[in-house]
Amino acid sequence: MRDEGIHPYRVHGHHTSMYKSPSPLPDAARATLIETLNARLADGLDLHSQIKVAHWNIKGPQFAALHPLFETFAVSLATFNDAVAERAVTLGGVAYGTARHVAATSKLAEYPQDTSRDMDHVRLLAERIEAYLGGARESRTVGERLGDTDTVDLLTGIITLFEKHAWFLRASLAV
Numbered sequence: 466m467r468d469e470g471i472h473p474y475r476v477h478g479h480h481t482s483m484y485k486s487p488s489p490l491p492d493a494a495r496a497t498l499i500e501t502l503n504a505r506l507a508d509g510l511d512l513h514s515q516i517k518v519a520h521w522n523i524k525g526p527q528f529a530a531l532h533p534l535f536e537t538f539a540v541s542l543a544t545f546n547d548a549v550a551e552r553a554v555t556l557g558g559v560a561y562g563t564a565r566h567v568a569a570t571s572k573l574a575e576y577p578q579d580t581s582r583d584m585d586h587v588r589l590l591a592e593r594i595e596a597y598l599g600g601a602r603e604s605r606t607v608g609e610r611l612g613d614t615d616t617v618d619l620l621t622g623i624i625t626l627f628e629k630h631a632w633f634l635r636a637s638l639a640v
């Protein structure tokens with residue numbers, strides 16, 4: 466007999482058990498989805514902090530356009546981070562999101578915080594958004610393989626908007 470709600474999974478240093486979920490997906494599928502959603506949460510929280518650093522410190526002729534643009538990136542990402550965390554919990558998991566956990570698990574490169582020039586920030590954020598997108602596509606593939614259309618839809622929404630954001634940045638860099 467299956468022990469209801471007890472199926473161990475791990476998220477970087479945490480061994481934990483799953484809670485009951487309204488999802489009909491099997492426990493093993495949910496455990497895998499929770500793990501990949503937590504990876505995207507870590508990347509997303511890291512990226513959010515990096516975007517804010519760029520928003521605060523940017524200087525140069527493009528300040529007036531880029532300072533508010535970066536804020537729109539941050540606002541949209543905060544909403545997505547919340548949705549990713551809540552999807553992990555909906556599937557019966559725990560959402561790991563402290564600064565220390567994020568620092569230990571994010572796949573993104575650290576942001577050089579002394580950067581000031583406007584176009585340097587554009588390049589740095591483009592690279593990091595592209596790294597974030599790579600992870601989101603990997604997690605979407607996991608969702609597709611496991612038949613979780615809802616996680617796939619969530620990630621597709623994220624990918625669509627952040628590919629657009631990356632296009633804004635790459636278009637700003639084009640000469």
Ligand SMILES: [Fe+2]
Pocket residue numbers: 520536
């Ligand atoms: Fe601000």
